[in-house]
Amino acid sequence: MRRSRFTEDQIIGVLRLHEGRVKTADLCRRHGISDATFYTWKSKYGRLTVSDVARLRALEDENRWLKKLLAESMWDVSALKNLLGKN
Template identity: 50%
Template sequence: MKARFTDEQIIAMIKEQDSGEKTAHVYRRHGISCAAFYKCKSTYGGMEPSDAKRLQALEDENGKLKKLLAEQMSDNAMLRDINSKKW
């Protein structure tokens, strides 16, 4: 569902449901499954669009940091292997 809808659209759907509209009407009108709606609600429930943008930025930064950490650990392991061999 994330690929089809922006964060703002997902939050708008959740606010429609929170305003009193029946959940079934909301997810049918937008063409998503009930499970997808509730998954998004658990992720984005209670957020404003600015909060969702900040969350996305933090997730992107976290992914980059994890990649850097994996590269660093690989380099360290390689250096340990080279250092442990007798010359």
């Protein structure tokens, strides 16, 4: 998946500028983004604060780690079943 040029903190900053009554077209032009990107950001990050984004990032990292543990465990079980089945 392609990484964004903007961090979550920067995205929140852009959305806060829009709340400060800056026009969407001017904001998009200033930051070099399209209107579609802006509205996608608004739907995803519109109600979040910087601390919420940090907590969300931590939860996503923990979820990624747990999925990795589960996959490794399932792989070990599958390998053991194959060894036991061949005897």
